[in-house]
Amino acid sequence: MIKLTESPFDAAEALRDFEKSAMGAGAIVSFTGLVRDTSKLGKVKTLHLQAYTPMTERGITKAASDANKRWPLDALLVIHRIGDLAPGEPIVFVATASAHRRAAFEAADFLMDYLKTEAVFWKKETTDSGAHWVEPRPEDYEDRDRWS
Amino acid sequence: MIKLTESPFDAAEALRDFEKSAMGAGAIVSFTGLVRDTSKLGKVKTLHLQAYTPMTERGITKAASDANKRWPLDALLVIHRIGDLAPGEPIVFVATASAHRRAAFEAADFLMDYLKTEAVFWKKETTDSGAHWVEPRPEDYEDRDRWS
Amino acid sequence: MARLHFFGRLMDAFGTNTETVALPAGINDTSALRAWLDNERQLGGLLLEKTIRVAINDTIVSEPWPIADSDDIAFLPPVGGG
Amino acid sequence: MARLHFFGRLMDAFGTNTETVALPAGINDTSALRAWLDNERQLGGLLLEKTIRVAINDTIVSEPWPIADSDDIAFLPPVGGG
Numbered sequence: 001m002i003k004l005t006e007s008p009f010d011a012a013e014a015l016r017d018f019e020k021s022a023m024g025a026g027a028i029v030s031f032t033g034l035v036r037d038t039s040k041l042g043k044v045k046t047l048h049l050q051a052y053t054p055m056t057e058r059g060i061t062k063a064a065s066d067a068n069k070r071w072p073l074d075a076l077l078v079i080h081r082i083g084d085l086a087p088g089e090p091i092v093f094v095a096t097a098s099a100h101r102r103a104a105f106e107a108a109d110f111l112m113d114y115l116k117t118e119a120v121f122w123k124k125e126t127t128d129s130g131a132h133w134v135e136p137r138p139e140d141y142e143d144r145d146r147w148s
Numbered sequence: 149m150i151k152l153t154e155s156p157f158d159a160a161e162a163l164r165d166f167e168k169s170a171m172g173a174g175a176i177v178s179f180t181g182l183v184r185d186t187s188k189l190g191k192v193k194t195l196h197l198q199a200y201t202p203m204t205e206r207g208i209t210k211a212a213s214d215a216n217k218r219w220p221l222d223a224l225l226v227i228h229r230i231g232d233l234a235p236g237e238p239i240v241f242v243a244t245a246s247a248h249r250r251a252a253f254e255a256a257d258f259l260m261d262y263l264k265t266e267a268v269f270w271k272k273e274t275t276d277s278g279a280h281w282v283e284p285r286p287e288d289y290e291d292r293d294r295w296s
Numbered sequence: 297m298a299r300l301h302f303f304g305r306l307m308d309a310f311g312t313n314t315e316t317v318a319l320p321a322g323i324n325d326t327s328a329l330r331a332w333l334d335n336e337r338q339l340g341g342l343l344l345e346k347t348i349r350v351a352i353n354d355t356i357v358s359e360p361w362p363i364a365d366s367d368d369i370a371f372l373p374p375v376g377g378g
Numbered sequence: 379m380a381r382l383h384f385f386g387r388l389m390d391a392f393g394t395n396t397e398t399v400a401l402p403a404g405i406n407d408t409s410a411l412r413a414w415l416d417n418e419r420q421l422g423g424l425l426l427e428k429t430i431r432v433a434i435n436d437t438i439v440s441e442p443w444p445i446a447d448s449d450d451i452a453f454l455p456p457v458g459g460g
Contacts, residue, residue: 011167011176016160019180023236026184028159029256031249032167032176033378049377050303052370055354080377088171092378101179101264101460102291105257108177112249112378121377122304133305136376143250181460197459198385200452203436228459240460249378260460269459270386281387284458 001076002060004051006083011090014079022075022097029104030095031112037087042127047085049121056120063114067096070110071103078111080121113144149224150208152199154231159238162227170223170245177252178243179260185235190275195233197269204268211262215244218258219251226259228269261292298363300333301370309342319365326350327360329369347374380445382415383452391424401447408432409442411451429456 011032022028035047064076075097085091094111098104115121116136123134159180167176183195212224223245233239240263244255263269264284271282297316307313323332330350334343342348349356351370352363363369379398389395405414412432416425424430431438433452434445445451 010164012160012164015163015178015180016158019159019182024182024185026182028178028180028182030163030176030178030180031253032163032178033249034167034172034174034176036174036247037172050307052301052303052351052372055351055370058354099184101181101260102257105179105253105260109250109253112253115378116249116376118375119377120372120375122307122373122375123377124304133308133373134376135304135374140376198389200383200385200433200454203433203452206436263460264458266457267459268454268457270389270455270457271459272386281390281455282458283386283456288458 001078002057002064003077003079004053004057004082005079006081008085008089009079009081009093011093014077014093015095018075018077018095018097021077025074025097025104026099027101027104028095028097029101029108030093031108032090033092033112035085035087035089035091039125039127041125041132042129044087045126045128047087047091048124048126049080049082049085049091050124051080051082052120059118059120060115063111063118067107067110071096071098071107072100073098073103073107076107076111078115080115080119082121110147113140113147116140117144149226150205150212151225151227152201152205152230153227154229156233156237157227157229157241159241162225162241163243166223166225166243166245169225173222173245173252174247175249175252176243176245177249177256178241179256180238181240181260183233183235183237183239187273187275189273189280190277192235193274193276195235195239196272196274197228197230197233197239198272199230200268207266207268208263211259211266215255215258219244219246219255220248221246221251221255224255224259226263228263228267230269258295261288261295264288265292298365299368301368303370304373306342306348306371306373309339310337319363323363325360325362326352326357326369329363343371348372380447381450383450385452386455388424388430388453388455391421392419401445405445407442407444408434408439408451411445425453427455430454
């Protein structure tokens with residue numbers, strides 16, 4: 001399941017619901033990305049996440065489908081925030097369920113690499129020293145290239 | 149933090165508490181291992197987990213310390229059940245927090261490989277066709293050997 | 297009229313997320329559009345950057361790609377969420 | 379008296395998790411203990427398996443390792459949780 005939301009969400013509740021939906025899977029991996037409270041440029045006030053609907057959803061759906069082809073998954077969940085986020089709030093939650101623990105780990109890792117470098121989002125960080133757009137770092141692209 | 153417990157625990161609550169303890173980390177990875185409801189030998193009735201205190205705790209504490217040396221972690225949690233478990237109950241919960249998402253993924257993966265092959269536990273599965281002790285599979289040892 | 301979309305730092309540079317333009321005669325592919333728009337808005341080459349991709353009617357294209365006055369044209373700086 | 383501990387399938391084979399024994403004269407290392415105990419309990423070689431490790435006073439040892447009548451001796455089949 002893929003969900004973009006303007007409202008804050010609770011990662012623990014998301015894990016609880018996912019665990020129910022994945023009954024019998026054996027192994028569940030989750031990734032939670034949180035807005036940091038400090039960046040290189042100072043104390044973070046807000047992080048703005050911009051998407052381009054429906055391209056953003058379509059891309060994530062395709063990545064989820066790629067993950068399902070590549071690993072034997074029983075369930076998969078991606079929740080991604082858009083709009084204005086405060087420090088400490090979850091930006092992204094990815095969960096994967098499988099009978100095989102390494103499949104669950106790899107699929108979650110793969111999806112996060114996709115989300116960091118290919119998912120159609122733009123991020124603007126506002127700190128006490130101003131605002132700037134954050135683009136992927138070289139190591140994000142290197143991480144993604146592990147899967148090709 | 150390392151915790152062995154005879155009582156059932158809630159993985160979602162564990163993630164919630166961990167997220168609080170890891171404030172400002174940016175990336176949190178969790179692994180939940182659940183008792184499966186079916187095995188090769190039939191429908192699972194119970195899984196019994198035996199430990200050898202204090203050797204079991206000492207080993208996990210050492211593995212956690214190895215993970216902390218190897219990756220820049222802000223927090224780390226291992227909860228492991230002992231005693232009798234019913235299908236669907238969590239056996240193990242591992243969570244790692246870091247500023248770097250790949251560090252969080254790798255440390256959780258590493259700890260699970262340790263827990264599967266080196267942690268001092270014995271598992272007895274009772275199915276409708278009888279009871280047997282479950283030992284690690286060859287691929288569990290191969291997974292572990294990735295880290296050495 | 298073509299509808300243009302600007303994302304990320306391009307939104308700040310254009311001062312808007314979207315606008316409509318009448319494509320002048322001769323501006324009939326993405327390369328010509330980039331050059332014309334960058335010049336007209338005095339962006340100093342921002343729109344010519346290779347890391348900025350173009351999507352036409354919701355699909356990223358290999359450039360240069362033909363454009364028409366009825367198209368939805370989006371300029372996408374490097375993407376990334378998480 | 380030495381205290382013996384049996385885990386996993388060894389617990390089932392011995393019918394107990396722990397017992398105390400007086401080590402006979404000559405049984406003064408782990409190899410001798412394995413052979414004597416396996417023979418005495420008619421385990422058919424179960425205790426001679428190489429995958430079974432021995433811990434003395436809570437520490438896994440390289441065998442053969444000397445044992446004394448005051449030791450805590452645990453027989454550990456392959457471990458694994460999760």
